[in-house]
Amino acid sequence: MASQTEENYLKALFNLANPEGEINISDLAQQLEVSMPTANSMVKNLQKRGLVQYEKYKPVKLTSVGKKEAALIIRKHRLTEMFLVNKMGFGWEEVHEIAEQVEHIHSPKLFERMDEMMGFPTVDPHGSPIPDKQGRIQNLQLKSLIEANPGQEAVLSALADSSTEFLQYLNSRDLKLGTELKILSKEPFDQSMIVSYGSVEKETLSQKVCEKLLVKIFEAN
Amino acid sequence: MASQTEENYLKALFNLANPEGEINISDLAQQLEVSMPTANSMVKNLQKRGLVQYEKYKPVKLTSVGKKEAALIIRKHRLTEMFLVNKMGFGWEEVHEIAEQVEHIHSPKLFERMDEMMGFPTVDPHGSPIPDKQGRIQNLQLKSLIEANPGQEAVLSALADSSTEFLQYLNSRDLKLGTELKILSKEPFDQSMIVSYGSVEKETLSQKVCEKLLVKIFEAN
DNA sequence: ACAATTTGTTAGACTATTCTAACAAATAAT
């Protein structure tokens, strides 16, 4: 059984993988806030355990076993976040730190029950998909708001950044998942957008913000 | 901050303490399923950290700081057990193992919310008192069923043993906290008792069982 | 192509937690 430390490495590897599934040791080290030699030695350990594929000076790749293990930890993380928000009244900006700990609990039944009590949710409070029990993740094919054009409507469906700071920014603007944004205009100079939503007539969103808002885009009619 | 391992030692020390607050290294080792040298070296470590009082060849004692730390971990354990039973539909025989892990989560808010959602319970699913936020524990002064006499009534209020096996035995006899037992007779030979409760007309409880049932005793009228 | 920078590796050390083997003190049994 993977230790808590190993589980955190697997998760980081999963999240950092580029489209080809490759991860640099330095990115891994940075993500986990450890030194490169530390990351390096853990990668060797995971290799011995058959969870990653690795050769000296080449990028690391999770094996399919490693990928599944990682996805199942992420499943526990996201179920926990959703449970904390839906069933315990936490804000979406408060749950990540707790889930970071709860994800390591060994109890299939605990997570089964969370899942059941919530009616088998498919996404977490930040819109990220919850892997299924086999560790499979559905791809929602969302677009960044930056891709939307004036005249279109966009439903906020997920976030490319779930940091506390960004979530608090969204709270302050009353932006939540499900919010329908009407794109009023787009500033060619700095890529900022003016949008309207809910009871908010007019709000300017910087490029930085727009990039992090993942949406479903519709033609307004 | 105490590590998960240190927390488990503190809890064991708290639970094993005799009326004078003293614990033998050998009992500690046995409880935690480690060797005596291991327990010994952890005791030295806890001493350095000011959590126990200890001198070579003398029994260990928690300091008041150590006692409070221990009680607060037990608080998290018992709140968790109660939450799992009351809010998530677990049986009282399923929750200890999970709580053993959840008790180490660092999140005052998580346990606050559990407490709130349950309306500030004072005992766990096995009738053991939940320490308050200051680490104080109320003493319920319960008696063992063995002390009750024919003609009296007893309300099952806690258990002196919360092992899965015992809890499953109680499940099989439909015995729960709150069950009102009428003592019909007591066998002088083996200390077994014949009782009646709920829809159960007549049930024989061995001495072993009776000793582990903690009750409030009333004169029947 | 060469130099500079970034990335990755090795070696060696440290802490936390555990063990076994050997011994010492305390307690219990004759």
Next chain:
DNA sequence: ATTATTTGTTAGAATAGTCTAACAAATTGT
């Protein structure tokens, strides 16, 4: 009072996870 048993201690070693210092390979920029 001795002896035997139980309990506790020390010494020495192992593993997991981390670090810094030094070096090597790969990549980037002229």
